[in-house]
Amino acid sequence: MKQILSLFIVFTTLVTFGQELPKEKLYEAKKQLRSGNKAYDKKNYADAAIAYQKSLAEDGTYYKGAYNLANSYFNQKKYKEAITQYQLADKLAKTKEEKAKISELIGDSFKKQKELEKALESYKQALLKNPKDDILRQKFIAAKQEKQKQDQQNKDNKDNKDNKDDKNKDKNDKGDKDQNKDGKGDKDSDKKEDKDGDKKDDKENEDKKDQDSDKKDGDKGDDKKEEEQPGQPKESKLSPQQMEQLLESMSNEEQKTQKKVNAQKVKAKTNKNEKDW
Secondary structure: OHHHHHHHHHHHHHHHOOOOOOHHHHHHHHHHHHHHHHHHHOOOHHHHHHHHHHHHHHOOOOHHHHHHHHHHHHHOOOHHHHHHHHHHHHHHOOOHHHHHHHHHHHHHHHHHOOOHHHHHHHHHHHHHHOOOOHHHHHHHHHHHHHHHHHHHHHHHHHHHHHHHHHHHHHHHHHHHHHHHHHHHHHHHHHHHHHHHHHHHHHHHHHHHHHHHHHHHHHHHHHHHHHHHOOOOOOOOOOOHHHHHHHHHHHHHHHHHHHHHHHHHHHHHHHHHHOOOO
16 A cells, blocks of 8 residues: 555656646645654654655655655665655755765665665765765775675575585485495395305205215125125035035044044043052
8 A cells, every 4th residue: 555655656746746836735745744744753653654645645746755755664664665765855856965865865775675786886876976975985885895794605605505515415426326335235145145055056966966975885885795794605516426525525534533532532531540659
């Protein structure tokens, strides 16, 4: 609503600028201006702004109405609205001093919004109109220093952000490498397991071969052992006649041996019966 009213005031100013107003309107415009000044002196800036708007509604070319309305907005921290009214007041201003003051106040409004580049430009325009104003020069220097500090802070923030982004990127890259490394480790582990499995299978096969070999050797040993066992009858190669002669010879030898044994017994008995004188 206030923006619409401001636009209405600007429109009224453009229409009535250069035209002579009736005395009644001029009187009402000044009356509302005085009412606004009273509220302004009491720091009741909202009521003051309403009175100044009414003054401009009666006389849109009234410089003091536009200037005072801009000041009331500034004190309410409505800096955008204040700049709009200051720009209107600059168009209505007639002296160089008035324009210099308005440029200074526009600079103050931009500075409050941290728009330091625009503030510096406004202060520069004010200094061109009033180069001997020491306070204005001090404002310009302070705004320039603040602008340099702001630029440095923005640069530091940007560098910190870039460094943070680089760290995050390095961290993500490292995570990807570790993941790939883990995947490779798994593959190596699987490969190792396969290799170990193959070795195990080979060993089992070798053990099985050894067992089979031992079994075969055992079978051979058993056969050999059976061959070496004594007491087993062998097939005779003598003829029946030779066999009979051999038995007869063995019988004769046995008789001779028996005779010798009997003779030795008789002799021993004889000796035993003899007296030992």
